[in-house]
Amino acid sequence: MTKPDWIAVDWGTTHARAWAMSGGDVLAEAPRGPGMGELARDAFEPALLAMIDGWDIAPATPVIACGMVGARQGWAEAGYRAVPATPLAAGMTRVACNDPRLDLRIVAGLSQAAPPDVMRGEETQIAGFLSLNADFDGAICLPGSHSKWVQISAGEVVSFRTMMTGELYAALSTHTVLRHSVGDGWDADAFAQAVSATLSRPEGLAATLFSIRASGLLGDQGPGQAAARLSGLLIGAELAAAKPYWLGLPVALIGDATLAGHYATALQTQGAHVIRTRAETLTLHGLTAAYRLMKG
Structure with missing residues (x-):
């Protein structure tokens, strides 16, 4: 029977993950549980207990949790x-x-007063990356529904910005006229051209977006080309806004492999030095760092 020294928990909006830990080693991973969005406040503890059912949990076992479990x-x-x-x-x-048996502690998020911004969960991945790259100075990009651009210097988060690129893609591709054009597939050339278009002229984004629909009506643009163009236009606009973070600096990408790959392609066309990572591994390294801080 699995007997953890402590338990690591990454609790997001859509699902939760838990690992039985011994120091920095994973003893076992629990089945995924429901996300914060599905649970009332009094349902979190039963959900966690259901996930770790079958483990031999000693009294007052530390549980270190990050993510939306600590949201309002x-x-x-x-x-x-x-x-x-x-x-x-x-x-x-x-x-x-x-x-x-549960001694639960939740990692705090980070905030910025001007411009106002917040992050929750990403700080743990950043800590995981820095635990493996202690001398890193540069930018960390965490692509997703709400992409984060983070300036790192001397082991600290100096500033950060959130870009709603992923959520904009989802809304535009499913709730606007572009839903008739965007579909499955991918076109690397269309993506690269679209990134370049909005990186050089981000003020033209609204007009260029409609050209995706027009191209489908007047030409032979397929759904995969349309998807790549939409993604490229939005990522290009994001890179234009985030230029102070990545221009002339190394950029570490933390996130889903496919999405991070698109960001890497876009950044490398601009001459940026890109570092690819494994997000899940960094979350565990970050939770382990939090556990060690707690232990002193």
Whole structure:
């Protein structure tokens, strides 16, 4: 029977993951559980217990959790730490549990006053990356529904910006006239051309978006080309806005392999030095760093 020294939990909006840990080693991974979006506050503890059912949990076993579990709508609000700051701190939000086997602590997110911005969950991945790359100075990009661009210097998050690129893609491709054009498939050349178009002229984005629909009506543009063009236009506009983060600096990409690959292609066409990573591995390294901070 699996007997963890501590339990690592990454609890997002759509699903939760938990690992039985011994120091920095994974003993076992639990089946995925429901995300924050599906749970009332009093349902988090039963959901976690269902995930780790079958493990031999000693009394007061530390549970270190990150992600949306600490949001206002989560198990308990963990708050934010203002940047500039290290990604993690020893002080975490301790949550009382009904089961005496659980000693739960939630990692705080990070906040920025001007321009106003917040992150929750990404700080743990950043900490994981820095635990493996202690001397890194540059930018970290975390592509996704809400992409994050993060400036790192001397082990601290100096500033960051959130771009709603992924959510814009989902909305435009399913709830606008572009839904009639965008479909499955991919065209690398169409993507590269679209990135270049909005990187050089981001103010033309609205007009260029409609050209995706017009090209499908007047030419032989297929659904894969349309998908690649839409993605390229939006990522190009994001890179234009994030240029102070990546221009002349190394960029570490943390995220889904396919999406991160598109960002890597776009950045490399601009001469950026790109570092690819494995997001899940970094989350575990970050949770391990938080556990060690807690232990002192």
